[in-house]
Amino acid sequence: MQQLLDTALEQATPAERERFRTLTAPEPAAPPARPVSARAERRLGDAPHIAAALEWIDHHAAWPAGTARHAVTGALADLDAQELRDRGSRRGRITQADMADALARYYDPRPGYGRYAARVGAATAHTSVLTSADWLDLACPLTARHDQLRTTGGKPDPSPVLTEQTIDPAVRRLAEVIAMDTRLTNNPLYRLLSVDVEPGRIGGDVGITHFVEYALTMDLLEGELTDALTAGTPIQPGSLPLREHYLPDSAAVLAVGDRLCAGGALALLAIARPADILRGEADYLLLVQERSGNVLNAARRLAVIPKGFHEPLTDVRSDARVGATLLRELEEELFGREDIDNTITEVRSADPMHPSRLSEPMRWLTERPGRLRMECTGFGLNLVSGNYEFASLIVIEDEEFWHRFGGQVEANWESSSLRRYSTLDEDLVTELVTDTAWSNEGLFAMLQGLRRLADLDGQRVTLPVIEWEIAQ
Structure with a gap:
């Protein structure tokens, strides 16, 4: 019988072997009972999003209800808040280039795909965004005719089974969220099932998952x-247990429908300004954010703004369009619309982006054609966590906007600061794009946005030529 089983296993397909491994793997043992301090229990609380995370762990670890609460409470008792802050400082010293180089060593090359890089003057910037020539310089207007992501519920959600290898990091992550008072909400997210991108059009299928599942798996x-x-650990296949489990090779990265592939949309914002007696010729004002330490994604990194997860608010089908996410994030992150920030409050409006509810700046931008341009400039898959990234450009083309509303443009809690740059300041912008503090996806969107902006209006843009390349 053993010989027959061995022969069957040798002849099995990779998919059959993985199913056999899943069926025969032992269930993770429930943690031993530990005394629960009153202080730890109070910190754990019973907020709905924390309760959803605990229920998710119990379900996917095959634990009896309530076991995850004891595990997280025990992890909370072991945490040292100062050590977590020190770890955050250590992580902050790791640059975008460090991560991109490490992931280049980890992942095998794939024909037709490579990591996005760009030459900016004498410097070269490398990122961890896996892309292809067909996914770049899309110049895709974010209108219904060109922005065609579809929502489908036909494919089952590949929910992970937590094993001994993955359950402890999930429990610890939730304990750290509670200890550091990091915002966590179990909102629905789009997950990519397929992608069909070409110049002038973005398409594909998306399904629905929830943020807790992403936060406790791929975001780790x-x-x-x-x-x-x-x-100082050498980065190579086998050296990162979670990565080996969730995103082991380039084939897994590209197989977006077979894994949890969440993601988002982010855009370089360029605001036209007229000539000024002090500033000089007409230009575009560029806004760049430094991300807050209270966000789960790209904390303390430079990024373009707006930047947000691709997620529905009230209309699962219409909200799947990339342009819908960017308009909502623009309202939330720069125009002060807290009522559509579902990390702060529940969204109760049937149509949060109805014209009657828009902020004054957004209403002015959208009430007349020619004031606002939105385009997708590139698409890629971020090797850091497997996320999909729709890099975009938002151009406010009417010079009157900054005069009218510049004083109302203010970042929300997700940013610790905003930086302003002029597209006529070649030295400072060159220094900016070679800064090592960028997030990988932020640098990708910045470089692609600058390329497209120079094509649209060369008179307002005097920057070095930016040439992308696909690095293996």
Whole structure:
């Protein structure tokens, strides 16, 4: 009988072997009972999003209800808040280039795909965004005719089964969220099932998952990578257990429908300004944010703004359009619309982006054609956590906007600061795009946005030529 089983296993397909491994793997053992301090119990609380996370762990670990609460409470008792802050400082010393170089060594090359890089003057910037020539310089207007992502519920959600290898990091992550008072909400997210992108059009299928599942699985990969880099661990296949489990090779990265592939949309914002007696010729004002330490994604990194997860608010089908996410994030992150920030409050309006509810700046931008341009400039898959990234450009083309509303443009809690740059300041913008503090996806969107902006209006843009390349 053993010989027959061995022969069957040798002849099995990779998919059959993985199913056999899943069926025969032992269920993770429930943690031993530990005394629960009153202080830890109070910190754990019973907020709905924390309760959803606990229920998710119990379900996917095959634990009896309530076991995850005891596990997280025990992890809370073991946490040292100062050590977490020190770890955050250590992680902050790992640059975008460090991560991109490490992931280049980890992942095998794939024909037709490579990591996005760009030459900016004498410098070259490398990112961890896996892309292809067909996914770049899309110049795709974000209108219904060109922005064609479809929502489908036909494919089952590949929900992970938590094993001994993955359950402890999930429990610890939730404990750290509670200890550091990091915002966590279990909102629905789009997950990519397929992608069909070409110049002038973005298409594909998306399904629905929830943020808790992403936060306790794929979003752990960045922390594992930066901790390994700070410890001097050689980055190679087999050295990162969570990555080996969730995103082991380039084939897994590209197979978006077979894994949890969440993601988002982010855009370089360029605001036209007229000539000024002090500033000089007409230009575009560029806004760049430094991300707050209270966000789960790209904390303390430079990024373009707006930047947000691709997620529905009230209309699962219409909200799947990339342009819908960017308009909502523009309202939330720069125009002060807290009522559509579902990390702060529940969204109760049937149509949060109805014209009657828009902020004054957004209403002015959208009430007349020619004031606002939105385009997708590139698409890629971020090797850091497997996320999909729709890099975009938002251009406010009417010079009157800044005169009218410049004083109302203010970043929300997700940013610790805003930086302003002029497209006529070649030295400072060149210094900016070679800064090592960028997030990988932010740098990708910045470089692609600058390329497209120079094509649209060369008179307002005097920057070095930016030439992308696909690095293996």
